[in-house]
Amino acid sequence: xxxxxxxxxxxxxxxxxxxxxxxxxxxxxxxxxxxxxxxxxxxxxxxxxxxxxxxxxxxxxxxxxxxxxxxxxxxxxxxxxxxxxxxxxxxxxxxxxxxxxxxxxxxxxxxxxxxxxxxxxxxxxxxxxxxxxxxxxxxxxxxxxxxxxxxxxxxxxxxxxxxxxxxxxxxxxxxxxxxxxxxxxxxxxxxxxxxxxxxxxxxxxxxxxxxxxxxxxxxxxxxxxxxxxxxxxxxxxxxxxxxxxxxxxxxxxxxxxxxxxxxxxxxxxxxxxxxxxxxxxxxxxxxxxxxxxxxxxxxxxxxxxxxxxxxxxxxxxxxxxxxxxxxxxxxxxxxxxxxxxxxxxxxxxxxxxxxxxxxxxxxxxxxxxxxxxxxxxxxxxxxxxxxxxxxxxxxxxxxxxxxxxxxxxxxxxxxxxxxxxxxxxxxxxxxxxxxxxxxxxxxxxxxxxxxxxxxxxxxxxxxxxxxxxxxxxxxxxxxxxxxxxxxxxxxxxxxxxxxxxxxxxxxxxxxxxxxxxxxxxxxxxxxxxx
Amino acid sequence: xxxxxxxxxxxxxxxxxxxxxxxxxxxxxxxxxxxxxxxxxxxxxxxxxxxxxxxxxxxxxxxxxxxxxxxxxxxxxxxxxxxxxxxxxxxxxxxxxxxxxxxxxxxxxxxxxxxxxxxxxxxxxxxxxxxxxxxxxxxxxxxxxxxxxxxxxxxxxxxxxxxxxxxxxxxxxxxxxxxxxxxxxxxxxxxxxxxxxxxxxxxxxxxxxxxxxxxxxxxxxxxxxxxxxxxxxxxxx
Numbered sequence: 065x066x067x068x069x070x071x072x073x074x075x076x077x078x079x080x081x082x083x084x085x086x087x088x089x090x091x092x093x094x095x096x097x098x099x100x101x102x103x104x105x106x107x108x109x110x111x112x113x114x115x116x117x118x119x120x121x122x123x124x125x126x127x128x129x130x131x132x133x134x135x136x137x138x139x140x141x142x143x144x145x146x147x148x149x150x151x152x153x154x155x156x157x158x159x160x161x162x163x164x165x166x167x168x169x170x171x172x173x174x175x176x177x178x179x180x181x182x183x184x185x186x187x188x189x190x191x192x193x194x195x196x197x198x199x200x201x202x203x204x205x206x207x208x209x210x211x212x213x214x215x216x217x218x219x220x221x222x223x224x225x226x227x228x229x230x231x232x233x234x235x236x237x238x239x240x241x242x243x244x245x246x247x248x249x250x251x252x253x254x255x256x257x258x259x260x261x262x263x264x265x266x267x268x269x270x271x272x273x274x275x276x277x278x279x280x281x282x283x284x285x286x287x288x289x290x291x292x293x294x295x296x297x298x299x300x301x302x303x304x305x306x307x308x309x310x311x312x313x314x315x316x317x318x319x320x321x322x323x324x325x326x327x328x329x330x331x332x333x334x335x336x337x338x339x340x341x342x343x344x345x346x347x348x349x350x351x352x353x354x355x356x357x358x359x360x361x362x363x364x365x366x367x368x369x370x371x372x373x374x375x376x377x378x379x380x381x382x383x384x385x386x387x388x389x390x391x392x393x394x395x396x397x398x399x400x401x402x403x404x405x406x407x408x409x410x411x412x413x414x415x416x417x418x419x420x421x422x423x424x425x426x427x428x429x430x431x432x433x434x435x436x437x438x439x440x441x442x443x444x445x446x447x448x449x450x451x452x453x454x455x456x457x458x459x460x461x462x463x464x465x466x467x468x469x470x471x472x473x474x475x476x477x478x479x480x481x482x483x484x485x486x487x488x489x490x491x492x493x494x495x496x497x498x499x500x501x502x503x504x505x506x507x508x509x510x511x512x513x514x515x516x517x518x519x520x521x522x523x524x525x526x527x528x529x530x531x532x533x534x535x536x537x538x539x540x541x542x543x544x545x546x547x548x549x550x551x552x553x554x555x556x557x558x559x560x561x562x563x564x565x566x567x568x569x570x571x572x573x574x575x576x577x578x579x580x581x582x583x584x585x586x587x588x589x590x591x592x593x594x
Numbered sequence: 595x596x597x598x599x600x601x602x603x604x605x606x607x608x609x610x611x612x613x614x615x616x617x618x619x620x621x622x623x624x625x626x627x628x629x630x631x632x633x634x635x636x637x638x639x640x641x642x643x644x645x646x647x648x649x650x651x652x653x654x655x656x657x658x659x660x661x662x663x664x665x666x667x668x669x670x671x672x673x674x675x676x677x678x679x680x681x682x683x684x685x686x687x688x689x690x691x692x693x694x695x696x697x698x699x700x701x702x703x704x705x706x707x708x709x710x711x712x713x714x715x716x717x718x719x720x721x722x723x724x725x726x727x728x729x730x731x732x733x734x735x736x737x738x739x740x741x742x743x744x745x746x747x748x749x750x751x752x753x754x755x756x757x758x759x760x761x762x763x764x765x766x767x768x769x770x771x772x773x774x775x776x777x778x779x780x781x782x783x784x785x786x787x788x789x790x791x792x793x794x795x796x797x798x799x800x801x802x803x804x805x806x807x808x809x810x811x812x813x814x815x816x817x818x819x820x821x822x823x824x825x826x827x828x829x830x831x
Contacts, residue, residue: 357690357703365694369680376682446678452644454695455667592646 067173071181072188078526079158079185103536112200119204132209133307136219139201140302144230146197147190150533151234153379156242157527158186159235159332160340176333183329186235190227198223214309222305222314228321229298232328239339241378362456366464373443374436374468380443383532387433388476395483423484424565425553427477427502431509432545434473438513438538440465441591442522442531448594458588462514469510477502497562501569505549508576513541515583518590548572595619596641596746596777600650603636603801610636611647612801618746618777618794623768625788625809626781627822628798634781635675637798638750641779642672654746668696671739675750675781677731681724685715685734688723692738705741712763713737728755736764747771749780753787765791789818797825 119135126132157163159182168178202219205211293300298320304313332339360368374380444451451461481498484490490498517537525531532538552568596618603611610633618624628634640647643663652659659666679688686706693702710716713733723731732755739747747768753761768778768791782788788795795812797805804825805812812821 360694362695
């Protein structure tokens with residue numbers, strides 16, 4: 065037991081980077097981490113307040129139907145889906161393929177204890193993420209309704225067990241994705257395709273969930289819960305626990321969650337070596353002879369290396385190409401289905417009309433969601449010494465990273481513009497605006513992401529999820545990108561929007577020029593000091 | 595020639611390199627010895643522009659790495675103590691990447707064949723680096739350094755993790771390169787190797803240089819191990 069507690073403690077310190085706080089305190093460099101702490105508190109505060117107000121709003125609707133308890137049930141459902149998704153990408157390198165296994169397995173500690181500690185860390189991480197979503201909803205609920213002491217007991221006891229099943233489901237999907245991809249020669253490519261398929265399945269599922277003829281938010285909540293009752297029986301149990309304070313349901317809920325968790329953990333312990341080897345397996349070719357080689361310039365070689373880095377990670381591709389994929393998918397649907405069907409499909413009246421009139425800025429929004437550079441410095445990690453010791457201009461290193469981002473975005477903008485031109489007749493001016501404005505945004509987001517990553521580098525990561533999805537750099541880049549692309553949409557004038565687009569483009573061009581100027585001066589200095 | 599002039603590096607308030615000065619002439623094989631945490635790796639990283647330093651200078655053929663880093667680095671091949679290479683690349687892709695950056699032409703094919711055969715890595719070059727053992731990564735890093743035919747070869751603990759054959763091959767290539775005029779500078783804890791292979795020596799302790807010069811003059815009739823043990827108890831200058 066002492067070993068288990070120690071292992072969990074060490075893993076948690078690493079997982080949440082808490083050890084960095086202690087190090088900073090010991091080195092008397094606490095001032096350096098204060099901005100990070102403040103920013104995290106700010107993000108946490110904004111999220112909590114937003115969820116609280118959204119919950120209060122939803123609660124008012126539910127009250128009219130006497131279904132207020134569904135508020136917590138719906139939040140539990142959404143949080144569970146979120147936990148499954150985040151666990152899918154965390155499982156590799158946390159549960160399987162963890163770098164510390166070689167040391168841990170050599171210690172006189174039971175294998176069961178080591179693997180259990182990894183599970184507990186995943187569970188605790190998920191529990192903390194759940195806190196962020198569930199507690200504001202809980203507060204909105206207790207302040208907006210009358211509750212008995214029994215409710216609080218039921219809520220907090222069940223709360224501790226909610227993450228167990230989503231953690232197991234996420235582990236299974238994540239392991240299957242990795243195992244399936246490992247069977248292919250181009251396993252990274254296969255991993256990207258399978259992950260995309262998973263995304264499509266979830267999208268289709270949520271689309272079906274939306275297609276419930278919901279008249280209002282309250283009915284929608286009821287429909288979501290009904291739908292989930294059939295596929296995730298725990299939802300029904302949770303509804304009974306929260307709505308009826310049903311002790312029997314609580315016991316079943318706890319027993320079921322623990323049973324699934326323990327069974328899964330025991331299976332993993334039993335077949336760990338086999339699964340771990342299969343997941344980390346690589347295709348070995350022993351018949352290589354060095355023959356013809358294609359020479360490249362240093363810049364092209366850097367670019368090719370960056371492209372290979374990019375496509376080597378399904379997580380990186382999925383999280384950064386999502387804007388491009390969504391844009392093309394929407395436009396292809398618009399071309400194939402027609403505007404009326406697309407509006408019905410997306411469940412937004414006049415969506416197509418809106419898309420067409422504000423297309424240059426809508427393209428810009430999707431462009432802003434496709435930033436690869438916000439993680440590109442951090443992802444160098446322990447390899448950074450290679451770039452720093454090479455005789456190349458640091459500007460070229462930056463340009464290679466920016467070129468990767470543009471390689472993802474610019475063809476998308478071109479294809480999307482051509483598809484839209486096919487759907488609606490565009491004047492040459494309209495077409496040029498449609499092409500140029502998102503292109504300026506593409507240069508903006510690529511340069512901005514890189515600069516932000518230089519200001520907030522994270523080089524000592526163990527799992528790249530931390531860099532791509534959870535780092536300060538990725539968060540700030542995505543938020544800023546969304547603000548500068550979404551806000552102008554709301555103030556598009558009815559008369560002569562092209563002039564407005566040109567004005568927006570000019571302003572963005574000036575901002576982008578300033579960013580590149582800073583990147584190639586201060587950014588270079590920061591890179592040297594990393 | 596490499597000239598280290600009053601090199602100082604601090605991490606916060608701690609001075610890890612304290613006013614180091616020494617020279618490595620063309621054709622020298624220079625051993626850099628010191629206890630763990632003495633500042634060897636920091637010095638090597640500063641010499642290869644991997645980290646910035648606070649004061650002093652490092653000159654390669656009278657050219658400062660501070661002022662003209664690219665010009666200097668074109669002549670340097672550096673192998674770190676822990677060869678963290680790009681795991682997403684195949685071995686051959688990494689070698690080509692390095693060769694492209696150093697603008698090595700078609701002659702790279704012969705060089706890659708020669709050195710990868712010598713280190714018995716040719717058959718693994720098509721495999722991803724992620725499948726390599728520590729020793730194989732070390733060999734790949736060495737091959738990537740040798741194909742550059744460097745004027746300056748700087749290595750941090752190069753013999754750690756190498757099998758006996760690779761160990762021997764590396765020592766042979768170091769001698770050959772030195773004969774051709776390459777300056778070789780490496781840190782090591784293997785004192786016997788340093789004693790046999792090197793003509794120059796520096797011992798660093800707590801960031802300060804305490805011994806530097808010709809191996810024969812420093813050793814006189816003692817072994818390097820004796821000298822090293824004596825310096826352990828001496829006060830730093």
